[in-house]
Amino acid sequence: MKKILGISIVLASFAFANMAKSDINSDIYNPLLEDNKVVIKMDLLTNSGNKQIGEIIAVESDYGIVFYPNLSGLDSGIHGFHIHQNADCGATDKGLGMKAGGHWDPQNTNNHSFPWNNSGHKGDLPAIYVDKDGNANYPILAPKLNKLDEIKNKALMIHIGGDNHHDKPAALGGGGARMACGVIK
Numbered sequence: 676m677k678k679i680l681g682i683s684i685v686l687a688s689f690a691f692a693n694m695a696k697s698d699i700n701s702d703i704y705n706p707l708l709e710d711n712k713v714v715i716k717m718d719l720l721t722n723s724g725n726k727q728i729g730e731i732i733a734v735e736s737d738y739g740i741v742f743y744p745n746l747s748g749l750d751s752g753i754h755g756f757h758i759h760q761n762a763d764c765g766a767t768d769k770g771l772g773m774k775a776g777g778h779w780d781p782q783n784t785n786n787h788s789f790p791w792n793n794s795g796h797k798g799d800l801p802a803i804y805v806d807k808d809g810n811a812n813y814p815i816l817a818p819k820l821n822k823l824d825e826i827k828n829k830a831l832m833i834h835i836g837g838d839n840h841h842d843k844p845a846a847l848g849g850g851g852a853r854m855a856c857g858v859i860k
Contacts, residue, residue: 706732706743709734711734711823712734712823713732713826713827713860714732715732715733715831715857715858716730716857717729717731718764718856719748719854719855720766720854722771726748728746728749728855729746729811730744730745731744731746731857735821735823736816738816738818739818739819740816740820740823741816741817742831744803744813746805746810747808747811748809750805750854751805751808751809752837753837754803754805754833754834754835754837754838755802755832755834755838756838757796757800757834758779758797758798758830758859759779759856760779760780761774761775761776761829763776763830763858764856764857770852772830779829780796793819800815801817803833826859829858830857832856833853833856834850834853835850835851835852836852838850
């Protein structure tokens with residue numbers, strides 16, 4: 676009888692532990708479970724051929740489009756993050772990722788600005804943060820963007836430098852060269 680009771684207690688403990696574990700994990704949001712999403716494969720741009728570094732999942736929210744990065748192998752720090760006008764990450768004689776064109780600017784404002792300011796490029800996004808280990812996994816809310824269809828057939832770009840969301844002292848926020856890119860399909 677004691678043996679049966681002991682085994683029952685052990686089995687109940689395992690069952691309770693597994694239930695608790697599954698309850699904890701079920702509270703973590705996973706954008707891949709969304710029906711309406713876009714998965715953007717991202718590549719590190721190099722002269723010796725691009726290298727896949729992960730993906731960014733874009734989903735619609737009540738507050739704008741949210742980008743969920745799952746990237747590795749990047750330089751740590753804050754980096755300019757933009758939607759560029761062309762769905763092409765190729766290089767030109769001017770540099771890596773230049774076939775993507777300029778920041779997406781459907782209203783032709785010719786003005787780099789804050790991600791919430793409608794008087795600038797629609798492709799101006801909040802900066803992306805890369806941790807000391809080269810990983811980017813912190814969500815980014817883009818309040819100027821509402822529907823996934825409006826960003827399709829464009830490029831998503833990460834720049835080497837940061838972004839001050841102005842054209843001064845350096846044009847386009849000072850982000851500089853293009854570091855990583857993905858085509859939004």
